[in-house]
Amino acid sequence: MSAPVLELRSLSKSFGPVHAVKTVSLAAHAGEVIGLIGDNGAGKSTLTRMIAGAIRPDQGDIIVNGRKEHFETAQDARRAGIETVFQTLALVPGLDIVENIFLGRELLLPGATGRATRTMDVAAMRQRVEEGYQRFGLNLPDMRTKVAALSGGQRQVVAIARAVLWGSGVVVLDEPTAALGVKQTELVLSFIERLRSHKVAVIFISHNMQHVMRVADRVCVLRLGRKVHDGPMSKLSGTDLVALMTGAATAAQ
């Protein structure tokens, strides 16, 4: 297999006496969807926040494309090519889809005058989003629609699409289906499935077994901060996963 785009080497993080994440290692390859599951409090969000640059690990290394990274801020992680979509989605309802996708990284007109006057290249931004709509077959309303007018699933898709359109190699999704209904969940899951063919490494965090079994190629199970399983999805049943999550069964790493 090719070199991993993202590699975590024995990451640890404690909050006072609580070992939220203990020596977790993980490698993610392009075109792979990794399901990261675990019960509440297993350490999924803590691991995510370390990858996203929101908190710093106590120990261990984060390696992106073979380079050791020290993220001080969320922007550092983004610059290194890791996009994280948190449950809050980080979308501004008063702005439309294009404006949200480019928020904070607007394209300026080329040349010195564009830079000096801070004039945006609105046409270029629309075109980039239009291309994205086609490339991923995005099932979304017109890109000038305000996010306030989108459903929960559509907002989730916009947030993920933003992460992917930014060309990042790794997209981390923290419980993207947690607050969604059946139809909205379907919208998000089918979008994640399509990402696989676009050479993106997706880390899909969930505690919904069905969702993980549907989209993941590989599954990692966290329990009380430790990784208790890491292997191909195909070999496991839902019952196996629940057993691993709750500690009723232990598998070799």
Add this chain to the structure above:
Amino acid sequence: MTRQQILGWTQRNGLFFALAILIAIFSILSSRFLTVPNFTVILLQNAVIGLIVVPGAMLILCGLVDLSVGSVAVLSAVVFGQAMASGLGLPVSLLIGLAVGAAWGAFNGYLIAIQGFSPIIITLGGLAGARGLAEFVTQGYTTYGYGREFAFLGNGKLLGVPVPIILFAIVFLIGLHLWYRAPLGRHMIAVGGAKDTAAEIGIKVKLIPFWLYVASGLAAALGGLIIASQLDGAAVTIGTGMELEVLTAILLGGVSFTGGRGSLFGVLFGLLFVGVLSNGLVQVNVSPYFEQVAIGAALCGAAALDMLYQRLERLNVPVENEPIEAPQAGEAR
């Protein structure tokens, strides 16, 4: 056109048509109303408010407010007057006057944007404090007579256009660029509408409002100097009630007082609407007391329409019905 589009269109252009109807009515009632000299007068009367309205609207868009503009205007004017009286010369005195406005703006910006104090309390303090300071500086003695060069600022003309109108036009055009063509417009909407998200994305949620307060102070100082030039004296009455005129134009223009929504073109129409209304009522000999009543009624009307639009918009949101999530088999607990 769908109902949604019609709705959006009337919302964007409603005030423009209200203004057009107002102009039509006054034109029928008075033959002197629809003339170039009269419209120059309207613009001239509103140029000072207009250039303070531009940063003011940006602050409101960010969910903030500057109530200190009128008092900063008078403080800048009297400090300029003192500087002139003590023989510092016109260029230095002008710079000192503008610096007073910028400094007060930076003070507001530091406390509100960086330290997180309440914008209403801090700038209300400025409303009282800066005017009090202005009265203390003058000690009841108003300076006047600054010479012909300074008179040009308030009374001069370039190519037949009064200088204050030119200054307003320049500030407004810069405002339009920042609002619609530069990333700042979107960033302000994000700061005003979803501050935590904006911060998470890396938008400068503190620095943008800080510099807007500086701009507001600077614009207020320029306004105060223009009025001082027109009066040829730094009277302590400069800028009284200015903050309310600024707010009226902005809110009539449809900028949401809670931030995150609004257009600068709307604000221009709001400004012109008030200007045309006061001018027209005088032209048709309506009691000036009625002017305030009419502006008040227009504001209430704008607020009611805004509510209506928001309700209709929500009804029209094209969201599929989201089924309530059924408990699924195999789901982890």
